[in-house]
Amino acid sequence: MLNKMAFPPEALGAFAGIYPNSPAKLTHGLVGHPLLSLDALAQLAQALPAGSIEYNSGFLPIGIAPEDVPAPELGVVETIRRIAESGSWVALKRIEQVPAYAGLLRDVLAELKAVVAPRTGAMMQLEGFVFITSPGGVTPFHFDPEHNILLQIQGSKTMTLFPVEDEVLFSAPVHEDFHLGRHHRNLPWRDEFAAKGQAITIQPGEAIHVPVKAPHWVQNGDAPSVSLSVTWRSEWSYAEADARAFNSVLRGFGLHPRSPGAYPAQNRAKALAYRALRKVRG
Numbered sequence: 001m002l003n004k005m006a007f008p009p010e011a012l013g014a015f016a017g018i019y020p021n022s023p024a025k026l027t028h029g030l031v032g033h034p035l036l037s038l039d040a041l042a043q044l045a046q047a048l049p050a051g052s053i054e055y056n057s058g059f060l061p062i063g064i065a066p067e068d069v070p071a072p073e074l075g076v077v078e079t080i081r082r083i084a085e086s087g088s089w090v091a092l093k094r095i096e097q098v099p100a101y102a103g104l105l106r107d108v109l110a111e112l113k114a115v116v117a118p119r120t121g122a123m124m125q126l127e128g129f130v131f132i133t134s135p136g137g138v139t140p141f142h143f144d145p146e147h148n149i150l151l152q153i154q155g156s157k158t159m160t161l162f163p164v165e166d167e168v169l170f171s172a173p174v175h176e177d178f179h180l181g182r183h184h185r186n187l188p189w190r191d192e193f194a195a196k197g198q199a200i201t202i203q204p205g206e207a208i209h210v211p212v213k214a215p216h217w218v219q220n221g222d223a224p225s226v227s228l229s230v231t232w233r234s235e236w237s238y239a240e241a242d243a244r245a246f247n248s249v250l251r252g253f254g255l256h257p258r259s260p261g262a263y264p265a266q267n268r269a270k271a272l273a274y275r276a277l278r279k280v281r282g
């Protein structure tokens, strides 16, 4: 249990002013939380299934014999403990698989429910991620399907966010392929996009609301960084995804369907049509 609120009243007020459409900088009270120290996160990495850990250790020598490459669990623990040295990153995914972290995620997201539920419906598929990165690391340009708040625990990072609904950045078929799992996670970057970006820098105790599918890239500051990402899906976000998928079907018939509307558009008819189609296709 949290012994204090994760989000102070002014953060909840700011969130209420922008959810779900706009990025915003918020504040939070999770700095120093015992579950988010590097030691605790190294233990979390040992408890998570291997499939929930992604990392890149910059520490292996160039000429290492295969039998000397550390086993993945040992490798990730070592990487976390030595994160201050340059060139590595760790993503711990779906941390709610470990009960203490499920409790933390539930408590943090419960504080947002009064703002979220009336707008985008019940909070579903609650998932948490921890990103541990060496100084200077970059996360390439991409978007994500979840509602997300990224809380900075240690170090700093700058996220540059782009408008969700700007199909000059990404055409409708790119959105459709994303929901159908057809394209690589990273999005193609063009220098003329830069002018449309909004850069938000967060220090420990600060957070960013990342709207569903707002394209973004991240630059780490010059200290090791630990961030917690708390995410959820909503009936609204599922409907947008399914309406995109249905549009892809229509496009296959040579039609030029209208893109799903931004919130508060309901996108329901197309979403229901796609769900029916998916059932038929099995």
Ligand SMILES: [Fe+2]
Pocket: 142, 143, 144, 216
């Ligand atoms: Fe992301």
